Amino acid sequence: AQSVTQPDIHITVSEGASLELRCNYSYGATPYLFWYVQSPGQGLQLLLKYFSGDTLVQGIKGFEAEFKRSQSSFNLRKPSVHWSDAAEYFCAVGDSGGSNYKLTFGKGTLLTVNP
Amino acid sequence: DTAVSQTPKYLVTQMGNDKSIKCEQNLGHDTMYWYKQDSKKFLKIMFSYNNKELIINETVPNRFSPKSPDKAHLNLHINSLELGDSAVYFCASSQSVGPLHFGNGTRLTVT
Numbered sequence: 001a002q003s004v005t006q007p008d009i010h011i012t013v014s015e016g017a018s019l020e021l022r023c024n025y026s027y028g029a030t031p032y033l034f035w036y037v038q039s040p041g042q043g044l045q046l047l048l049k050y051f052s053g054d055t056l057v058q059g060i061k062g063f064e065a066e067f068k069r070s071q072s073s074f075n076l077r078k079p080s081v082h083w084s085d086a087a088e089y090f091c092a093v094g095d096s097g098g099s100n101y102k103l104t105f106g107k108g109t110l111l112t113v114n115p
Numbered sequence: 116d117t118a119v120s121q122t123p124k125y126l127v128t129q130m131g132n133d134k135s136i137k138c139e140q141n142l143g144h145d146t147m148y149w150y151k152q153d154s155k156k157f158l159k160i161m162f163s164y165n166n167k168e169l170i171i172n173e174t175v176p177n178r179f180s181p182k183s184p185d186k187a188h189l190n191l192h193i194n195s196l197e198l199g200d201s202a203v204y205f206c207a208s209s210q211s212v213g214p215l216h217f218g219n220g221t222r223l224t225v226t
Binding site: 032034036038042043044045046049088090094098099100101102103104105107108 | 119146148155156157158159160163165170171205209211212213214215216217218219220
């Protein structure tokens with residue numbers, strides 16, 4: 001069964017600093033990978049996705065992520081964090097199994113941004 | 116023109132009651148989902164429907180009964196509510212294999 005591990009429960013960075021959120025997945029075939037962001041009291045917004053091709057994917061709000069098959073990782077990065085980036089971030093893996101497609105989520109990383 | 120909308124946003128009720136949450140998507144997607152987010156923010160799939168047909172039922176108590184009258188709607192009915200049902204319930208949709216588009220959630224509080 002597929003699974004996702006986000007090793008960091010809570011990360012604090014200063015505004016303007018760079019950010020990297022870690023994600024490791026377990027899946028037997030080529031995975032579909034996603035990063036979502038959830039602000040308090042809100043739904044989940046898609047930041048970016050990886051299906052195939054270029055292993056460095058660009059997303060919204062200045063985020064990017066790199067797929068590394070050898071490390072089973074899909075880490076999220078941003079060069080300069082803004083206070084509005086404070087939120088919960090979820091990595092997810094989607095299986096490619098046809099009609100029973102679903103996303104399996106990691107437990108999330110809470111990002112706090114200090115002024 | 117909200118893509119995935121669910122109602123109500125908040126639901127406060129007593130143990131033993133029956134309640135429903137409604138979800139609608141206007142994206143033309145063929146698959147809809149219910150996810151449960153617990154107090155620790157963990158998201159777990161409950162159900163998925165593809166063109167009104169139940170596809171995934173992830174060991175959810177049979178007090179939870181999803182219903183899809185058409186492929187744009189997926190409702191969740193919960194019988195005999197228990198304290199442990201308190202959570203945020205998210206509806207989502209996708210077009211075959213792809214990203215899920217989520218609604219804003221329904222916060223259910225059982226007292």
